[in-house]
Amino acid sequence: MFPSQKKIIVFLLISSLFLSGCWDQRMYKDLSVISVVGIDGHVGDIRGHYAYPSSNSDPTKYIVLEGIGKTMRESRIDANKKTEQTMDVAELTTILVNEESAKKDLYALMDVYYRSAQSPMNAKVVITKGSAKKFLEIKDTMSKEIGEYYFDLITAFEDATIYPKTNLEIAANLMFSEGRDLGLPYLNTSEDKGLPEGEGMALFNGKKYTGEHLTLRESIFATLLGYRKANFVELAYMWDKDDKKAQVAFNIINFKKKKKVLKDGNNIKIQYEIDMPVFITEYPPDHLDRKNVRQQLEKFIKGRVEKDIARMFKKSQDASSDVVGIGEDIRAYHPQLWREGKWKGIYKDIKIETKVNVNVVRSGSTR
Structure with a gap:
């Protein structure tokens, strides 16, 4: 055995004494x-x-x-x-x-x-x-x-x-x-x-x-607007259609949002435009192969979603809770509107408008 090899063995033996366990x-x-x-x-x-x-x-x-x-x-x-x-x-x-x-x-x-x-x-x-x-x-x-x-x-x-x-x-x-x-x-x-x-x-x-x-439904829209769509989104509504109640359920395939910040004097207005293709998972009246039927359903979904988003923002503003993170965008992209320490006061009074574009792209295996 070479001397250098003996030195290595001795070094390893001594080192092993310090490896008896984690402190x-x-x-x-x-x-x-x-x-x-x-x-x-x-x-x-x-x-x-x-x-x-x-x-x-x-x-x-x-x-x-x-x-x-x-x-x-x-x-x-x-x-x-x-x-x-x-x-x-x-x-x-x-x-x-x-x-x-x-x-x-x-x-x-x-x-x-x-x-x-x-x-x-x-x-x-x-x-x-x-x-x-x-x-x-x-x-x-x-x-x-x-x-x-x-x-x-x-x-x-x-x-x-x-x-x-x-x-x-x-x-x-x-x-x-x-x-x-x-x-x-x-x-x-x-x-x-x-x-x-x-x-x-x-x-x-x-x-x-x-x-x-x-609510759970309002939470979905706060998450979609403030963060992103996760694995899936399922929603269900009841539609009073032609004096009958019809179940409407769908999955949101995608949720694309655009936001504009408008200022008129001291007044700030936020405008959201949302593109929301959906997959219908429940609709007993059927006939979704007909364009006019699809358009009526899209109009119904659009109206209900816009109302839910409006309620979500009203609750958040009344509570002075900016869970959607509007303030982050204001501070980053509109610094002239950002008032250090006063954002919550501004947030409570800003006007928020939402326009939702719904497109039924899939309706299941039946017409």
Whole structure:
């Protein structure tokens, strides 16, 4: 063996002594791996609820620890005293925040997660109608691990273009944004089984929940106008046609939007023009091979969509919540209209008009 080879072997043997393990290694058997956190109360009087699996063989079984404190960190310390293991949030998927708690300062409640290197920034942030605790009391109806359940639930809404993609990181950016406000999933529980169900988008003004939320349909148009179409968009209406009710359902194939900003003195007007080809998925009256029938249907869809968009903007403006991000475009492309610190005052009073061009391009396998 050559001397140089001996030196290499000795070097490798010595180096291996320093590779015995990671300095921050944590064993799962010593941890209570928290997958969902619920928050009730305000800074000064907080109740934190921490859900983690209680069975290795059955992921649907879990325990909820409750901690009380003046801060989120203190409530977590209190909850940690009630388990024989150390609580760990490295696999946190969802943070559920009581709507009343979010009205004061959402960021103050989230700060403990932003300051921890172990917190996953892709965790979903959700606003709940009423106590967050009741959203963790659904053990008898669970079909999967609770953290996976909530993550998949919100992801399904995002795929359907009901909510824009959101997580801890995105929420923090929007809470400090001057040109766009945060919109978060707003969940209620069903009356029969108490299961979580989407009720719309919670509207924020800065770090505070305004107390107002969009409906699911209005949330779709806020997402389409403020972000983009995700995997698919499905809509359904009832049409009082010829003294009869007709079901109209369709998928939006594409959603192209153009925006103009017009100024007349101190008055600002925003004009949207939208091209929206659709695929009809339900229409019992049929005969969509006839041009006049298609045109009537297109006119109906156009009218209903324009009304829904108008309602969405009115709610957003009344709540001083620019979830569509009009302010971003004003600041970037019309700096002469941007008044530092005064955008929200201007936003509430601007006139917004929308013109939708609907084109039925597919009508299914029947006429």
